[in-house]
Amino acid sequence: MSVVIWADGRLHAPTDRILTGVDHGVTVGDGVFETCAVYAGRAFALTRHLRRLARSAEGLGLPAPDDGQVRDAVAAVLGAAGDVGRLRITYTGGPGPLGSHRDAPDAQRPSLVVLAGPATRAPSSRVVRVPWVRNERSAVAGLKTTSYAENVVALAHAYRQGADEAVLANTVGELCEGTGSNVVVERGGELVTPALSSGCLAGITRELLLEWAPAAGIPVRESREGELPYEVLDEVLAGSAHLALTGSIRNVSPVLSLDGRDVQAGALCRAAAELFQARALDDLDP
Incomplete structure (x- = not known):
């Protein structure tokens, strides 16, 4: 089973190059994420997960994610993914300096990546x-x-x-x-x-x-x-x-x-x- 990825407003294959090498999530781990189980093509407890994503972003000092954009990306990924068990939403500081400091708030361009793929559930x-x-x-x-x-x-x-x-x-x-x-x-x-x-x-x-x-x-x-x-x-x-x-x-x-x-x-x-x-x-x- 393949992984389906959404970024920059469209779907991507797993081998596509999506993030720039200077994305702050890549250079210093400046990002937050959520993982949801998927049942029958729907993300479980998505509203609670998006609420926590926003809390984590605020705690890290990132701009608030656009809830509507995230939900649209989730719908696009799950609509194309077929039978999957896991959804991941990753939200990073976007392109930034090579050090830990960030660009000024009005210059930040956060990155959003949503993907769906297989998951293995063990009973113990x-x-x-x-x-x-x-x-x-x-x-x-x-x-x-x-x-x-x-x-x-x-x-x-x-x-x-x-x-x-x-x-x-x-x-x-x-x-x-x-x-x-x-x-x-x-x-x-x-x-x-x-x-x-x-x-x-x-x-x-x-x-x-x-x-x-x-x-x-x-x-x-x-x-x-x-x-x-x-x-x-x-x-x-x-x-x-x-x-x-x-x-x-x-x-x-x-x-x-x-x-x-x-x-x-x-x-x-x-x-x-x-x-x-x-x-x-x-x-x-x-």
Whole structure:
């Protein structure tokens, strides 16, 4: 299955040259992005993703994306793509200086690239702990930026260990997130996910799980300060707690392997996975 790309007002093939070499998203990672699952030719939770794209752009100091232009580009890509599972929207600072500073606001010409392609969804996940941390006090904490180098390194480490995701602590030793996912701990008869103050991304799947689960009788909440130290993963290994990941392609994915050791999926994690898949298919733009 090929990838379909939209840029500069028209569709492109994957081999087309689209961005200039001085695009600030290329030279210094000055950009933001969103990834949506695609069901039956429609992007899931597109309105929420575009809202977060705008928040990330504002946090990075980029001009606000044109919501109508983005939606038109999404429609063009999905109309031409056929059977795909993933949509990506990338919005960068556009052509700019070779250093980290930007052109004056009235001289900026942001770049928008939208593409659709295949996606593989696995019903479960395999994770490892890594020696690197998230900086919850970073200037870009909680923003979905294209500066993904630390995620590339951490995920490559996970793949070398036979896993498909790495889970990180923050600088004060709290459980934070994965390289491209949020984490949920099943413990004491409830699901608990790190608070945004941990430095984790405000994930759309995480957000919807917090909204949908209570009405279905699944207790879920954000953690209190100090409640989820990184060492809570030892409890997962011991079987007294369980772990799941949430993300736009994973949805809710129970973890069945931690640090190379098999672990059990918790009953609430499994219930949350089933609930999310059913609700997602019931309303594609919740």
